[in-house]
Amino acid sequence: MKIVIIEDEKDLAELLAFNLQKEGWQTIVALDGKSGYERVTAELPDIVILDLMLPEMSGIEVCKLLRKQEITANIPIIMVTAKGEEIDRVVGFEVGADDYLVKPFSSRELLLRIKAILRRSTLPIPEEKQIRFGQLCIDEQRHKVTVNEEEIMLTLTEFKLLVTLAGRPGRMQSRERLLQDVWGYSSDADTRTVDTHITRLRNKLGAAGEMIRTVRGYGYKLELA
Amino acid sequence: MKIVIIEDEKDLAELLAFNLQKEGWQTIVALDGKSGYERVTAELPDIVILDLMLPEMSGIEVCKLLRKQEITANIPIIMVTAKGEEIDRVVGFEVGADDYLVKPFSSRELLLRIKAILRRSTLPIPEEKQIRFGQLCIDEQRHKVTVNEEEIMLTLTEFKLLVTLAGRPGRMQSRERLLQDVWGYSSDADTRTVDTHITRLRNKLGAAGEMIRTVRGYGYKLELA
């Protein structure tokens, strides 16, 4: 199993390489975006670890380029971002990374992600994962939501919020929890912000929005009508 | 939930302990590496906060020792480092810390990290816990109560009161006890307030409300009809 690590912090790159080698991986390290991209196209690894901020060429660009070429389009990519960086657009939707990690992270954590991704990608047909919930249908892969087969346009935040609610259907989730899961644990957004987005979601979902129930004094839950 | 804080700055340690206690944690503070290590092995907490620079034994050594022993190997560790100790971050992960925080940090930040880690590590099976009691069915996760499969809408206080009663079925519970368990230690509500809420509960529960029995001169209990 071959892995390419594109990361300009040399210490971190070597640490990761070291730990992955211990697990039996063949590792290739690149310290900037351009050479990283070249190594990937040359080596065609099983997975790529890609820092977002890189000299020469940013992680996003590398990612886009890899996705564009058919031969590299399906190589799983794990993005690595520093704490403050905008990760939203990176994940899945826009650029096409398969997962991401926020620095600092442990090698153990990285290994878990890698394993999770490999498990996912080696499945014969990573079939469409749809969540159906009454008239509501969520296609996480395609970032597409329909109510009664009619598409609803949601913003990224709204979508993530809906997915998070649908991910634990029926169970109530506190505003804090939602904040963490949707906005990330380094976010310092107000918990009332959740309310605002719930309102927006409810409006956009129309009748299906009634499935989003308020649990007064606690948070929200998604429940069949 | 138990947490061990190993931190030689006494003020900081106490501040953290205080804030964690407010969140319902049982906190144990150790002011040097050696005693900290001993406390962890003795108490087997759910998580460890570990300063890097410590008298007697450094955080790194503590971490390594904990990881070596099977019984403590999987206890999540959050490393705390002073600003200048950047290189040590890498070292921290090498020995297997799960996350780290750079001083100064807020209690809130720490709490978020703790929650994130716990969610990751203890997630395995947050199994559905339903309490059945005759026709009465309580689902704490979903914040849902049914009587004869029909949903009953309860407010948070009513819900907590019912859960508390159901948590010690058949046994009587004094008003003071209920006040503490439902309203919290710091509440200064009148004990008669409990009566009011019992009435409300009985009304909402209909026939099932008769299972809430008055223990004259003492309090209430929940008992099969």
Next chain:
DNA sequence: TGCTGTTGACACAAAGTTGTAACAATCTAC
């Protein structure tokens, strides 16, 4: 550059919840 859409915050309105007090009903001990 301006335009467009998204986002988080905030303020006010709306809705729901709560503790208390007052009175009624019930129980208990004598």
Next chain:
DNA sequence: GTAGATTGTTACAACTTTGTGTCAACAGCA
């Protein structure tokens, strides 16, 4: 049986919590 204690019930005003419209900041984009 009756007085006193205890509990049930109800109404309500204060208080919390939530809903929602608006706005400024900002990013992406042409």
